[in-house]
Structure formats: structure tokens, C-alpha cells
Amino acid sequence: MNFEKMLVKFEFEQWLVEEAQLLDEIQFDDWFNLMHTSLRYQMPVRVNKEGTERPDYSTEMFTFNDDIELLKLRVERLKTDYAWAEIPPSRTRRFVSNVSVKEFFEGERAVVRSYLLIYRSRSTDIHHDLISGERNDEFLFEDGKWKLSKRTFIVDQTTINTRNLAIFV
Amino acid sequence: MFTIEKSLDEMSKEQIVNFLKETVKPLEGVIPAYLLGDQTVYDIEHQKVFLKTWVFVGHESEIANKGDFMTRDLAGYSIIISRGDEGEIRGFYNMCTHRGMKLCRADKGNKSLFTCPYHGFNFKNTGELVGVPLQKDIYGGDLDRSKLGLHEVKLRSYKGMIFGTWNEDAEPLEDFLGDFKWYLDIVIGRAEMEVIGAPQRFVVNSNWKVGSDNFAGDSYHTMVTHGSIAKLGMVPNATYSKRGFQIYTENGHGLNLGTPNPDFAFPEELKDEYKSNLSEEQYVVLSNLKNMIGNVFPNLSFLISHTKIKGQLISNTSIRMWRPISHDKMEVIAWMLVEKNAPQEWKDRSRDSFILTFSPSGIFEQDDTEVFTDITEAARGPMPFQKNLTYNYTMGLHREPVDFIGPGVAYDDKFTEASQRNFYNYWLELMTK
Numbered sequence: 001m002n003f004e005k006m007l008v009k010f011e012f013e014q015w016l017v018e019e020a021q022l023l024d025e026i027q028f029d030d031w032f033n034l035m036h037t038s039l040r041y042q043m044p045v046r047v048n049k050e051g052t053e054r055p056d057y058s059t060e061m062f063t064f065n066d067d068i069e070l071l072k073l074r075v076e077r078l079k080t081d082y083a084w085a086e087i088p089p090s091r092t093r094r095f096v097s098n099v100s101v102k103e104f105f106e107g108e109r110a111v112v113r114s115y116l117l118i119y120r121s122r123s124t125d126i127h128h129d130l131i132s133g134e135r136n137d138e139f140l141f142e143d144g145k146w147k148l149s150k151r152t153f154i155v156d157q158t159t160i161n162t163r164n165l166a167i168f169v
Numbered sequence: 170m171f172t173i174e175k176s177l178d179e180m181s182k183e184q185i186v187n188f189l190k191e192t193v194k195p196l197e198g199v200i201p202a203y204l205l206g207d208q209t210v211y212d213i214e215h216q217k218v219f220l221k222t223w224v225f226v227g228h229e230s231e232i233a234n235k236g237d238f239m240t241r242d243l244a245g246y247s248i249i250i251s252r253g254d255e256g257e258i259r260g261f262y263n264m265c266t267h268r269g270m271k272l273c274r275a276d277k278g279n280k281s282l283f284t285c286p287y288h289g290f291n292f293k294n295t296g297e298l299v300g301v302p303l304q305k306d307i308y309g310g311d312l313d314r315s316k317l318g319l320h321e322v323k324l325r326s327y328k329g330m331i332f333g334t335w336n337e338d339a340e341p342l343e344d345f346l347g348d349f350k351w352y353l354d355i356v357i358g359r360a361e362m363e364v365i366g367a368p369q370r371f372v373v374n375s376n377w378k379v380g381s382d383n384f385a386g387d388s389y390h391t392m393v394t395h396g397s398i399a400k401l402g403m404v405p406n407a408t409y410s411k412r413g414f415q416i417y418t419e420n421g422h423g424l425n426l427g428t429p430n431p432d433f434a435f436p437e438e439l440k441d442e443y444k445s446n447l448s449e450e451q452y453v454v455l456s457n458l459k460n461m462i463g464n465v466f467p468n469l470s471f472l473i474s475h476t477k478i479k480g481q482l483i484s485n486t487s488i489r490m491w492r493p494i495s496h497d498k499m500e501v502i503a504w505m506l507v508e509k510n511a512p513q514e515w516k517d518r519s520r521d522s523f524i525l526t527f528s529p530s531g532i533f534e535q536d537d538t539e540v541f542t543d544i545t546e547a548a549r550g551p552m553p554f555q556k557n558l559t560y561n562y563t564m565g566l567h568r569e570p571v572d573f574i575g576p577g578v579a580y581d582d583k584f585t586e587a588s589q590r591n592f593y594n595y596w597l598e599l600m601t602k
Contacts, residue, residue, distance in 0.1 A: 045370075
């Protein structure tokens, strides 16, 4: 890997780390500002297929399938006094790793793949939930910043072992 | 009289039956907390409810083509549901008849031959054992393959919904559904319906009955639990959910029917299809429907929800199963259904409204799961049993049923608990049989 490629990789690693921090610190407005207006925020339903047949997720049904407007609605909802699922908020810790830049056009667009592990603890419950998966992210460069224009989160469970996805992936 | 110090697992079968009859009083509105938290209750439920009644296993559209199959849970046991060459649907216990290995491990697929991963016995999707590796060599002429077919499971369909039962003496499915069919027709028989993609699955640390109870008749909770939705303008106001009818029928089935609705909640293009599938009375209900939420006993809930998303009204139809895993844990499996002949644009919007509201990320769903979990947590262990802590189900006990255009016992708004009393009354009947 040459120096330039290392810098690009570092730049997106930092982007993802900062994003994780905003979500873990429940700064949803700041997190929302990282999104491009053309956003598609997706999490397909994972399925058990026989053998190595791929893709092993549904291309028609999703656990998230938001555009910018619907994502905004979720963020706004969390600010009402009635969003019980996150009152009090879950304590989350997002670990981002295995970052790999698949496509990169300076000042235009990029495609980045990474792994995500979310630790989630609620209230006084001594049990925690782990949500693991792969993110396929697309970025567009706008106003001097990389903005997320598409996220596909491929979760590693076919039956999700957390009570809800009131948190973001 | 029994001393309450004695726990259920120390009682004889007869004592348990008497104890249930003494403490569970659905018609008086008294439901003890231990029903949600006791392992013995859960074990008896498995025997007397889930192994006895019809349980939903899937929708015909999920295996639309010849050779399609899917694996599903029927009362704690994996079954293979397959569509044969003639289009007929069969069910088999997912167990090789040679040594008991699970035959198929995929959710779904297409094949007409199932090969056991242990010794390679292979079975046609008719259940017939058609191949045994090295058969002549190792068994001589003595192996009668015709006696080693897969164990067939009793399946029946109603309007595309497939139910199964392990009970050879179960009453016919149509009798079990009874008058409730009238309402199910509106949910899943109004047009040719299809499941979109794969069902959503997630685990909630909740007793399954909390889900059934909630869908059978609890619209009262929507004002508070789902208060955020009204604040966002997706429904007109917090008491929106009161108007309509609560209806229950025999065998523990019940629903809440939200009406009237100034808007037609379904694709206008399909009015003729609806009219041809429904009676005049059913069509009147459909035309005025704003939502419909109910439960087919024991654990299949359904929902038609009509909300405003991005300034546009849209409805979505889903069915969900509260699959028990243990007394304090269930898997929620939620299927989204749509009219096959609806315009693609309508299908997509309907799907996205389902994902936004009632998938695991759904902004209705997520607040429910929080409540379900904490109720179950509080019901667990010996204390609620010893103290005989009970829940209050008396709402609407003073009210008289009204005349309604459809069958069953109806009340003229949704804020009553008659349907939950009916659910628990039938539950008690089965548990004490």
C-alpha cells in the first residue's frame, strides 16, 4: 500500500470512528448532519441459505430502509418524551474495524467496507446484547466533507438477538 | 384449598388444574402474574395448548413454485413445508427416519430431494425414502424403504395461511377459526396476497402471552406507549385509537377494529378484486377501516395499520407470531403482506411504512418490546406466585355488547378488555382439560 492509499484509508477510518462516537454519545443531530440528502440507509433481513448460495440476505425486505426524511423522523422521535424504547438510553459502544476502501475518487465519491460490533446495555439488566455485521458504505464529497449517501448493514444473525433496533447501525 | 407455599412443580396434575381454576378468573378480570413467569405453566402450555391447537407456520406465497420448500417451527419442532409437482403442499417433521438427524438446515429453497447430512439417506419432497447409500450391499434385500418415509405433519390452509398441528384429533381448521374467519378474510383474504421477501425475526425477553394479549385487544396502551407517533403527526391525536369496535369470537380469538376512516386505506385500483372476494358487509368494513389489530389463538397476531408518512397516507398489513422459546423469551417472526396486484409504487410505500412502524426498528414496535420485557421481568420467580399478585382485566366489564355487522361479541369502542378476558378464558379451558 502506498502512502496516499494509507492516508485515504486513515481518513475513512477516522470518519467511522467519529461517527461511532457521536452515536455512542447520543448526539443524534450531529450524527444526522453526517448524512447526504440522497441517503439510502438499509439493513436487509439475513436468511439461512443452503450451501454457499449468495446473497444470503433478502433483497426485498429490510429492517431499515430509510431515506433522509425517514431517518430524520427517527431522530426527531427520539427527542419526544414518549420514545420509551430508549428511555433511559441504551449504553452502546460501537467498534469499527477491518476498514477497506473499495473505490475512491478524490473530492467526488468513495466506497468503503468495514466491520461493526455494537455492545448494548440497557437499564440495570446484567445481560448485554451484541450486534455484529458488515457495513458497505458509499460517500459523496460535499462542501469540503465526506457525507454518507448509502449504508447497507449486513447483520450476522438471521434472528436478531436484541429486543429492538431503536439504536442506529 | 392449597397452601400457596407449595409451588406448581410440587403439585400433582390434578392439584395444578384445581389451582389454575381457583386463581385464574378471566371472566372476573383477574389474571395472576405467575402465568407469565412460571416454568411449570410454560411446560403445561406446550402440552395442552401448542401441541393441541392449530399453529400458524407460513403463507402459501412463500413457497409459490413447484419444488419450493421452507423450514418452520411447529410447537417447538422443525418441520419442512414443501410444494410438490402438482402444486400440493405437504409438511414433514424435519428429522431423518434413520438416525434422527435434522434433514434440512436452510430457511427456504427449491429442491425436490432432501439428503441427510449423516448417512446420506435421501427423501423426495413427497416424504418417500428414495435412496439409501450402498443399500443392497449393507442391508441385503431386507430394508423396506416404504416404511421409512418422513413423518407427515397435518397442515391445512385458510386463504393462503398455512396452519399445522401435531394433534391427530384436532378439530378441522375452519371450525377452530370459526366466526373469526369473517375478519381474517378482510386481513388476508380480501385479495390475492403475497409475503414480501423474508420474515423479520428477533428475540424479545418476554412471555409470549404478553404479545397475544396486546394484539387481541389492547388499544388502550397506544395513547401512552405510542405517544410519540401522535406527537410526530402520523396519527391525528392520542385518543385516535379509541374509536371503533372490539370483537371476540369463540376459541380465544379477538380483535380491535378501528373505524371510521374518511380515506380508503387500500389501493383504489383493486376495489373490484376486494368486492369479488368479500361479502357486501365485509366490504363495508374494509371501506371504512382505519386499522385492525387482532390475535388468532394462541400466538398469531395480525395488523392493518394506516398512517401518514411523508405527508401521504398508506396502509400496511402484517402478521406476526410470538414463538415461545422459554417462559421468559420469545422469537417474534413478522411477515409483511401485500396485494399481489397492487401497483409496485404502492407495494414499496406500504413495505417501507411497515419497516418504519412494525419491523424490529419500527417506531411502534420498539416501544412495545420495552414494555413486554419489563412486564415479564416483574412476573418471574416464586414471589409473584406466593403472594398471588394479579393483573386487573376489568375494563369494560360493566358494558353490554352491541349489534355489529359482523359475527362475534362486539363492543362499540376499543377501550375494553373483553377480548383479553376471552383469550385467557379459552387458554384456561385448554389448560384445565
